[in-house]
Amino acid sequence: MIPFIDLKRLHEPIKNELMLAIKRVVDSGNFILGPEVASFEKEIARYLGVKHAIGVASGSDALLLSLMALGIKEGDEVITTPFTFFATAGAIMRLGATPVFVDVDERTFNINPSLIESAITSKTKAILPVHIFGQPSNMSEIMMIAKKHDLFVVEDACQAIGAEWKGRKVGSIGDLGCFSFFPTKNLGGFGDGGLVVTNNDEFADYLRKARVHGAKKKYEHQFIGINSRLDALQAAVLRVKLKYLNYWNAERIKIAQEFNDLLRERFITPFVLKGAKHVYHQYALLVKEGRDEVLVSLRKKGVMAGVYYPKPLHLQESFLSLGYKKGDLPVAEEISKKILSIPLYPEVKKYFLEVNLD
Ligand SMILES: *Cc1c(COP(=O)(O)O)cnc(C)c1O
Numbered sequence: 383m384i385p386f387i388d389l390k391r392l393h394e395p396i397k398n399e400l401m402l403a404i405k406r407v408v409d410s411g412n413f414i415l416g417p418e419v420a421s422f423e424k425e426i427a428r429y430l431g432v433k434h435a436i437g438v439a440s441g442s443d444a445l446l447l448s449l450m451a452l453g454i455k456e457g458d459e460v461i462t463t464p465f466t467f468f469a470t471a472g473a474i475m476r477l478g479a480t481p482v483f484v485d486v487d488e489r490t491f492n493i494n495p496s497l498i499e500s501a502i503t504s505k506t507k508a509i510l511p512v513h514i515f516g517q518p519s520n521m522s523e524i525m526m527i528a529k530k531h532d533l534f535v536v537e538d539a540c541q542a543i544g545a546e547w548k549g550r551k552v553g554s555i556g557d558l559g560c561f562s563f564f565p566t567k568n569l570g571g572f573g574d575g576g577l578v579v580t581n582n583d584e585f586a587d588y589l590r591k592a593r594v595h596g597a598k599k600k601y602e603h604q605f606i607g608i609n610s611r612l613d614a615l616q617a618a619v620l621r622v623k624l625k626y627l628n629y630w631n632a633e634r635i636k637i638a639q640e641f642n643d644l645l646r647e648r649f650i651t652p653f654v655l656k657g658a659k660h661v662y663h664q665y666a667l668l669v670k671e672g673r674d675e676v677l678v679s680l681r682k683k684g685v686m687a688g689v690y691y692p693k694p695l696h697l698q699e700s701f702l703s704l705g706y707k708k709g710d711l712p713v714a715e716e717i718s719k720k721i722l723s724i725p726l727y728p729e730v731k732k733y734f735l736e737v738n739l740d
Contacts, residue, residue, distance in 0.1 A: 383684040384733070386725050387566050392630075396622060403618040413614050415594075422617035423577075425624060430543075432554045432579040434586035437612030438593050441540040441562020444576035445473035445510075447592050447610060448536045448558040451578075451585045454479045454507055461501050461533075462510040463493040464694040465714040470512055470538050471695045480704065482506070483696045485711040489653040491515065491666070491721075494713070495523035499531075508534040513542035513552050515690075515723075516568065516634075516663035520655060521547040521555045528556075536560065540576075543569045544631045546659035553579050563620055568634070568663050569627050571616035634662040637726050641665055644731055649722075664690060668720040677722060685733045687724045694718055 393400060407418060419437045427435035438444050454460060456478035462470055464483040471481040484501050487494040493511050509528055511519040521537075528535045535556030539545070543561055545552045553559025561567075563575030578589050591598055596607035638660075642651045650668035654660045669676050673689075680687045694714040696706035708715065724730055 384686060384725050384727055384729055386686045386688050386723075388727070389565060389570070396626065399622050400619060403622050404615060407614045407618045410614070415611050416614050418614040418621070419612050419617040422612070422621050422624075425621060426577065427579065429624060429627075430551045430554050430559070430579055432551075432559070433581045434579060434583070434589075436578045436580075436586060436589040436593065437617060438576045438578060438589075439610040439612065440574045441538075441560060441564060441567075441576040442469040442473065443593075443608070443610040444540075444560035444562065444578045445469055445536070445538060446476055447589055447608070448560055448578050449473055449477055449479070449508070449510075450592055450607075451558060451580075451588045452508055452534050452536070457505060458507040459503060459505040460508045460510050461493075461498055461506060463512050463514070463714075464696040464711050465491055465691065465717060466512040466514060466538065466695065467540070467691070468695065468698070468700075469540075470510060471701065474510070475701070479507075480505075481695070481701070483694075483706065483711055483714075485713045486717065487520075488713050488717065490517055490519075490655055491717055492517060492519040493524075495520050495527065498524070498527050502527075502531050502533070506531070506533060508536055510536045510538060511556075512538040512540075513545055515652075515666050516542045516545050516661040517652070517654065518542065518545050518547040518552045518658045518660070521550075521552070522657070525555065534558075540564075540567065541663035542661060543567065544627055544659075545661040548657045554581070557582060558585060563616060568631060568661055569620065569623055571623075572619050573613070573616055575612050575616040575620065576610075577612070631661045634726055635660070637728055638662045638665050640728070640731060641724070641726075644734055650720075662726060664723040665726050666690065666721050666723045668717065669722050670720065673720050673722055680724070680733065683733050683736070685725060685730055687722055689718075689721060690723050691721075692718055
């Protein structure tokens with residue numbers, strides 16, 4: 383059986399190093415924020431090429447806190463993609479603001495920049511692109527539109543740590559960048575964790591307070607924040623794993639290229655934009671006809687493929703109040719019917735060679 387993702391296998395070669403890092407935290411008796419988190423923030427800021435990195439409790443909180451830093455509130459609109467994990471738009475709604483979904487590019491599955499301008503209104507405050515599956519959105523066009531209309535840009539880079547747009551790490555290009563350390567992400571902790579990055583001193587200062595209930599120092603609360611901190615244990619694990627991230631991402635790219643060679647005749651294999659470094663958080667292809675049959679056939683053979691995402695956000699029950707209906711965002715809807723993610727392991731190749739998919 384080939385699981386969709388096998389974390390035991392990933393960690394096996396570095397287990398001793400991970401256990402030592404955990405022991406260091408246990409011995410320190412310091413579990414929330416503290417020096418371990420501060421060191422991790424420094425190291426990852428350097429890796430991403432940003433001035434500030436602020437560790438938080440999850441990728442979802444990273445998004446929420448970023449929008450809070452921008453002062454997004456009821457009545458504001460934020461332009462985003464319908465083809466993403468729930469958290470992206472959930473954060474907008476949680477603040478009482480309105481997500482405005484713009485359809486995606488059928489090749490990259492990311493927000494289609496040529497459709498953004500017509501979605502801008504006097505209420506629009508920000509654009510929230512997602513680098514879905516590890517492929518950068520077209521940040522040149524998005525930043526240009528944002529500049530022209532005086533909008534903020536928050537990057538949801540939760541699936542794309544290490545990915546680059548024209549040589550710059552994603553997350554470092556917009557006003558704020560959000561990352562998740564959910565265990566299955568390209569850089570995952572041993573539990574929940576997240577990060578906001580920015581080059582803006584004021585946003586960084588706000589975020590460092592916002593994650594501890596708006597406190598500038600203990601028991602001095604300047605404003606109403608939330609409780610969202612990165613644990614020292616997670617930071618210790620992430621510091622070890624960060625050293626291997628480039629190697630792991632390179633491995634993913636190599637396997638993806640092998641899959642491309644094997645599968646491009648039968649499927650629509652991932653398209654990579656010029657200027658983009660795709661880190662294949664997922665290897666997602668489009669099955670022109672009979673996606674569900676291919677999924678079942680692979681699973682029968684023990685290849686645990688999956689569908690991300692079967693329902694775009696504009697059709698989710700929780701967003702009914704926004705008034706979208708089937709057919710409003712045809713590209714995202716079509717992709718949800720045809721997309722298939724396969725486990726990114728070299729052994730999967732042999733299954734594809736064996737399986738008769740016709
Ligand atoms: C994983 C993910 C998130 C949320 O991250 P959590 O750490 O699970 O809260 C947000 N956006 C996208 C695109 C993600 O893939």
